[in-house]
Amino acid sequence: MNWVSEVVRPRIKTLFKRETPENLWIKCPDTGQMVFQKDVEANLWVIPGSDHHLRMNATQRLKMMFDGGTWLDVPLPDVATDPLKFRDEKKYADRLKDARTKTGARDAFKVGFGRVVGTPMTIAAQDFAFMGGSLGMAAGEAFLKGVATALDKRTPFVLFAASGGARMQEGIFSLMQMPRTTVAVRRLNEARLPYIVVLTNPTTGGVTASYAMLGDIHLAEPGALIGFAGPRVIEQTIREKLPAGFQRAEYLRAHGMVDIVVHRSEMKDTIARLCRLLTKEKPASVEAIPSEAEPSNLRPAA
Structure with missing residues (x-):
């Protein structure tokens, strides 16, 4: 040695x-x-x-939007963890546990209440990192809770959509969220409160077929993939080559499916300006804390 x-x-x-x-x-x-x-x-x-534009998680979205990077978390309802006792390669309950450990979130939705350029606003954001941002019972209840908060506080409701579609492990319970969220959007319309949807990469499947395409105004981030089925599936079905940039934000803007493609650096000011325009005047002052929230949920800027 x-x-x-x-x-x-x-x-x-x-x-x-x-x-x-x-x-x-x-x-x-x-x-x-x-x-x-x-x-x-x-x-x-x-x-x-x-x-x-890289993907952002739900917390990063809220921090980007709210003044000072602070907001109040809106508590979300609890739902049955595994209603169908589903199992494929592994148990659905185990998949949920892994996703929660990975992201630190309970599910794919997060809802916050605060001010955006001084305007009171309720914002919901989906996290694609949590099982592809899939729509299940928890996400459906979170969306309804966000709408209820906007109605209670008389604020615009803004959604950042990022999803691969309905959550297959919850079967019919997942599909039921599509009409439920559609009815919730109708309540916003009846209350004459703005509902603005921001389509991020990707927004597909049952989410696109429901609340993501029911906004008063549809914004999209540059290069975002937006559609129902993916381009590869469509090509295999129709046996034709799709146009360049098909289902991307810029292509959909040119064909009338998206109103504006907005760079992320301009998103906050653009949404605040649109909300003031749609309400015709600056919204009246509201309480700083939603009735269901606790002061401990205040998130300071990093």
């Missing part, structure tokens, strides 16, 4: 070894450009060079 090469040298290397964080760099999906993660985060998760 060579004491110098096999004992001393490895110990010296260990002593001076520097740990490099795994998330130090982010690779742009469009160009392959490597960018510092801190720079991307400071740029609202948009790659500075290519302007590619």
Whole structure:
């Protein structure tokens, strides 16, 4: 045994070894450009060079929108965890547990109440990282709770949609959320409260077929995939090559399915301006805290 090469040298290397964080760099999906993660985060998760919009989780969405990055969480109803006792490759209950551990969220929806450029607003955001942002009973109840809060506080209701569609593990219970959320949107219309939908990447399936396409105004982030079935499925069904950019936000804007494609850096001001326009005047002052919320839910800016 060579004491110098096999004992001393490895110990010296260990002593001076520097740990490099795994998330130090982010690779742009469009160009392959490597960018510092801190720079991307400071740029609202948009790659500075290519302007590619990365996905954001629900908490990041709310922080981006509300003044000072603070809001009040709206408590969401509890639902049955696994009503069908579903199992495929693994138990649905285990999939939920894994998703909750991964994201730190109870489900794919988060609802907040606060001010956006001074305007009181209720905002709901879907988190694609939680089982593809799929629509199940918990998400349906969260949407209804968001609408109820907007009705109670007389505020506009803004939705950031990000979903692969209905949650197959909940079967008919998932599909039932489509008409339920549609009725909730009708209540907003009857109350003459603005309902603005922001379509993010991706918004597909049963979500597109229900509340995501019922807004008074539809905004979309650049490059977002929006549709019911995916492009590959459509091509295989009709046996034809789809046009370039099919189902992307810019293509849908050109064909009348989306009203405006808005860069993420302009999203906050654009939504606030639209809400003031739709209400014709600045909304009346409302209570700072929803009746169901607790002061401990206040989230300070980071």
